[in-house]
Amino acid sequence: MMVSRTRFASVIALCFTMILVNSVTTHAASINYLPFENAELGRNSNAYLSIYGTPSIELKEAFVNEIGVYAKAANAKWGAPTSAIMGMAIIESGYGTTRIAIHANNIFGIKAWGYNPPNAWQLKGQPNEDYEAIPVLADYGRDRIIYDENKRRDNWYRKFSSYEEAVNYLSGNLLLNYRYGFALNQYRDRINSGWSNEDASKQYLYEIADAGYNHLGGEYYRNTITKVMEEWNLYQYDEKGFADTVGHWANEEISFITSKGWANGYPDGTFKPGENLTRAQAAKMISNFIGLKPTGENIQFSDVSDSFWGKDFITRVAQHGVMNGIGTGKFSPETYMTRAQMAQMFFNAGFYQQVSTTETSEFNDINKSYWAFSAIETMKQEGIMAGYPNGNFGPADPITRAQMAAVMYRIYQKE
Known part of the structure; x- marks a missing residue:
């Protein structure tokens, strides 16, 4: 059944109001629309992007500095390479500017599967990632499909109270489970055998993605995260030291x-x-x-x-x-x-x-x-x-x- 465009217009207005209230969304004019926000420009794939084009350098630097403290502390406690954690946070959250990061402090795209699961936030409008068909309310073409969000279980994301909690959950829970835990042991062995921080961190990313963390595979994920790790020289955070002294004058x-x-x-x-x-x-x-x-x-x-x-x-x-x-x-x-x-x-x-x-x-x-x-x-x-x-x-x-x-x-x- 097709839904009237008048209804979509009211939804668009509501979404704009909600977005503008958030302090991070200061450039609403360049929002990446979702299908239910704009029938012509909306894309399902836009759900994962920054809510505005390219974040400012000031916003990026602030995000990197903040995450560096949490990732360094997490590394000291659980062992995952700091540079990898930081790179993952940057890519998965667009420096903290994706809808998931803004509304749920979820900077790693960690899902909570189910129908309205507790302590979770729903990312409406994303592509269908469920194993079963989801009812379609309107279809404007490829990547412009409006789903019945009440019947979805594939677009709920764990809600965190802060970035720090998200980093700790990733490092102290998810990456230590039966699926990914082996990669941490391999990382430690490589460092102890003389691998550089850079090469060991890259290989760690390859292994967790190849084990299922990213559906596009290890090679893709390693290459993607490597770009931002090199751009920000995140390997410096892997050096032994304190989470809040990297780059400090003393x-x-x-x-x-x-x-x-x-x-x-x-x-x-x-x-x-x-x-x-x-x-x-x-x-x-x-x-x-x-x-x-x-x-x-x-x-x-x-x-x-x-x-x-x-x-x-x-x-x-x-x-x-x-x-x-x-x-x-x-x-x-x-x-x-x-x-x-x-x-x-x-x-x-x-x-x-x-x-x-x-x-x-x-x-x-x-x-x-x-x-x-x-x-x-x-x-x-x-x-x-x-x-x-x-x-x-x-x-x-x-x-x-x-x-x-x-x-x-x-x-x-x-x-």
Whole structure:
């Protein structure tokens, strides 16, 4: 039975309204129409495409950066190559701009077969992928067929709360099942036998697709994903390190100090380089850096309990006079380390050839009466710390974890 075009016009208007509400769909004029949205231009195959032509470079970069964090963490936990996960997400979701990605956060096209299954979203208008015939409401020609969506079980997609959940489901569930799990073992064996990250990741994609992940086969899927992996150099994410330091200005420094065991990342596979450093974290890093041993001196701080994770490190830095309390018997372990405190800490640790003898500071915000004057000027003299372009030192500004890593690395190279 043919359906009137008047009915289709109202459907088109409704679809446009729904699409425009979504914050991602800012270029509705270039939407890839579906048959029930436009009887002349609509295509069933358009259901899989980006909702607008080509995403902007800014949108692409933001998507790659975000997925990189989740994929790196997933790799650390389950093992699938980070570059492959990222490449799959880019291709399957059009950098997060397909209907499935927008409405279900499903960036891998993972299906949930059935008639209105729970926790799923229906992609209306896609081609028939069922094993049985689906009732047709209107037929405008090849790739322009309108199906009875109430009778479909082949176009429902698992709904995720976030991209991160989608990445974790793919890596920790789907790719570990009986069908694809062998590919992960093969990938690990190849890496251990000397294969490059690039070649091992490509072969991994071939094997999961050949096992049924993509109906077009291993060769097609490997070649398709390889293009974006090379375009964005996604293989760099396969290097051992942290999910959120790839491309970061202090990536080399962070990788170095963590390889030495002077600092650690977080259980989720991140380092959080931009996070402010606490005094307890600083105590741990400097203690590990210079190999402090307990002296036996009984030093207690009222705000550092015996069960506190940094208790031993705090005690050691205090015993050696590298870091001191803040007065009134407290250490204030959870407050942020400032630039002045960092300068004083490295000064106390003896990282200098000669104490600065200057009587005046070149920094606008530091004078001779400032409590950390000598430490700041000495660290500047040694080339360990510097000020800002505006002539200030910013003594009260907090130090980030990346900045601490950079200074430690600089001192190590200098020494």
